[in-house]
Amino acid sequence: MEIFKKDDKLFYMIDQNYHLLPVLNRFGIRLGFRDKTIEDICHDKEINPGFFLAMVNTFHNVEYFPEEELLSFSPLEIVHYLRKTHQYYFQHVVPKLDYQLAKLIASAQNDCKxxxxxDAFYKKYKKELRQHIDYEEEKVFPYVIELVKNHKRDDKYTIRSFEKEHSDIDEKLNDLKQLLIKYITPDYDDNICNDFLITLSLFEKDLEDHARMENKILLPLTTEIENRLGR
Ligand SMILES: [Fe+2]
Ligand SMILES: [Fe+2]
Structure with missing residues (x-):
């Protein structure tokens, strides 16, 4: 799979993979690109092109994960991106899944067990996802920001405590998908069910990417700062 470069046109990038659109939105980039290249748009929006390309290519290409390069970015840049992703999940993906699942249930002929x-699994999952993300938003990210901006360490807390709490929220989504694919009786509208499954699959991929950024990049970067500051 290809790797996008800074002189590629944005139109070309989206033509190759339209699933990148939400990633672009996280950087404040919206449609109407004209003939601008990645470098042009990053310049216009004051985005670090290296960071932008690393995010886009990591999302686009499963085999691409420039760990060393990613570790050279500021944790603040990463936190900003992760926060935008959280917003996307709760403002767009979850409401969409709610809507599609309700429609799917309504389409069933009988009281489909x-x-x-x-539905029960999904509701439980949603609660766990909310807790997971609230914990990051309220505890982890403020801790990282404080560490970077004020060079202050909290004696009671290290980023490693976050690692222990950081359960695999993406894997449970796969269980939900399997439940649907393997065990429900076909007593519903096929097209509505397919739409729901497609949304779930896209969400699963986005979450995998997201968790990878948190575990493999934000965590070691923060540990490094903690070590530098010492006790
Ligand atoms: Fe997160
Ligand atoms: Fe997370």
Whole structure:
């Protein structure tokens, strides 16, 4: 799979992979690119082109993960990107899944037991996701920001405590998908079910990427700062 470069046109990039649109939005980039290249738009929006390309290519290409390069960016840049991603999940993806699942249940001819199971699992998952993200927003990110901006360490807390709490929220989404694919009786509208599954699959991929950024980049970067500051 290809790797985008800074002189590629934005139009070309989206033509190759339109799933990158939400990633672009996280950087404040919206449609109407004309013939601008990645470098042009980064200049206009005051975005670090290296960071932008690393994010876009990591999302686009599963085999691409420039760990060393990613570790050279500021944790503040990373936190900003992760926060935008959280917003995208709760303002767009979760409401969309809610809507599609409700529609799917309404399309079932009978009182489909399998779908009720899916619904119960999904509701539980949503709660866990909310807790997971609230914890990051309220505890982890402010801790990282404080560390970077004020060079102050909190004696009671290290980023490693965050690692312990950081459960695999993306794996549970796969369980939900499997439940749907393997065990429900086909008593519903196929197209609505397909839409729901597609949204779930895209979300799963986005979450995997997100967790990778948190575990492999934000965590070691923060540990390094903690070590530098010492006790
Ligand atoms: Fe997160
Ligand atoms: Fe997370």
């Amino acid at each position: 399998g779908l009720q199971m899916v």
